[in-house]
Amino acid sequence: MKKIIILGGNPETGVLVEFANNMGLHTIVIDPNPDAPAKKFAAETYDIDGFNIDGIVKIAQEQNVDAVLVGVADILVKPYKEICDRLGLPCYATDGTIEAFCSKDGYKRYCEKYDVLDIPGIYLKKDEPIRKPKNVELPLMVKPVDSGGGVGMKICRDEEDYNETVKNVLKFSKKGVVLVEKYMDSSCHDMAAYYTFKDGVPYLSAVYDRTLTRLQGNSSPIGLATLYPSKLAKEFVETVHPKLSELFKATGVKNGVLNVQFFVENGIFYSYDPGFRLQGEAPHIHLAHINGFDHRNMLLNFALTGVFGDDNFAEQNDYMLRGKKACSIWVLLKAGKITSIKGLEELKNHKNVIFVVERFKEGDEVLPAMIGTERQVLYRIYTVSDSVAETNQTILDIQNILDIRDENGEDMVLEWTDLWNTDEYSHH
Secondary structure, three states, rough: OOEEEEEEOOHHHHOOOHHHHOOOOOEEEEEEOOOOHHHHHHOEOOOOOOOOOHHHHHHHHHHHOEEEEOOOOHHHHHHHHHHHHHHHOOOOOHHHHHHHHOOHHHHHEEEEHOOOOOOEEEEEEEOOOOOOOOOOOHHHEEEOOEEEEEOOOOOOOHHHHEEEEEEEHHHHHHEEEEEEEEEEOOOOEEEEEEEEEEEEEEEEEEEEEEEEEEOOOOOOOOOOEEEOOOOHHHHHHHHOOOHHHHHHHOOOOOEEEEEEEEEEEEEEEEEEEEEEOOHHHHOHHHHHHHHHHHHHHHHHHHHHOOOOOOOOOHHHHHOOHOOEEEEEEEEEOOOOOEEEEEHHHHHHHOOOOOEHHHHHOOOOOOOOOOOOHHEEEEEEHHHHHHHHHHHHHHHHHHHHOOEEEOOOOEEEOOOOOOOHHHHHOOOO
């Protein structure tokens, strides 16, 4: 039985671990937290930090491990490459991709060079005077350069709040650097592009639109739903895709998956937040269902063999999803104890529901600290249908089916996504 080390232990990585188990692999999950969710699924676990290169290499050598793979965690991509290099195992990252995709400042430099617009902003380091980006008005978004999932981010609407927040957010950053950028408000359109790299060629695998909750004051907005393909697919492919492809080639990228987010304001695409790994949003679930390739399978096989995807990948790949509409619905909870969940089985049996990622169950508690981060997500529900109207009906069905209550019998769902505007999607 082949052995694989998987780095990171969050719930999204747990799904990858289960997948590896089903492929008949002996899974070893490494994460400093003894109760990390992904560890529940692993054959074997170690409570050590993903940055402890020597310790992980030692385990791999003692155990005769066949493969190493990073889970859904940006910060572990760099140690993942160092571990693979030391062990002589296949790794999908290159030095250039780590520089460009795994730090916000590196990405900014690549964007400037290859004429890809990103969100206007500046970096502030510990111990330097606090200033604001030129030509950008308040409100500003402040975030640590090296944390993800909405942790440590805050929207600032006045000077005093801004100065306080920068000081506070610097504490969250290992590197002692924060990024301050123009806050893109709810009038901006929010979308993302998901790429597959195979043997150095970038393929656009999906483009999707996002709706976000804005109900939570100044914490970072969290996703409520996504719809594929984006209503701006054509514009994206004509204007942004060619420039991004040049940027990608410059990184020396060979294999892997990359998600890049965009705000669109007045027809201008602003790029931000690349993720060079499997996503929490998990576009791969839709792609596997509709196009027949599964990035989890491809990454696990690559870790074992150094080969990414089948020879016919180019024919399988279709970012317009063969005319289907795919939608992910995120069920966000308010803080409290989950006392009853009704409708889960009925939900899973709905004709358009292809998968449900479950993050909490009855009896679990949603802590106040989880609010404003992706940790407040109860389910991500994946649906596929033939039209946007049918997608909207599916969303309404799901709202009727699910009932989540706290100890006081109150509804715990923060809010449901708005329905998609069918007129905006009709010209595709």
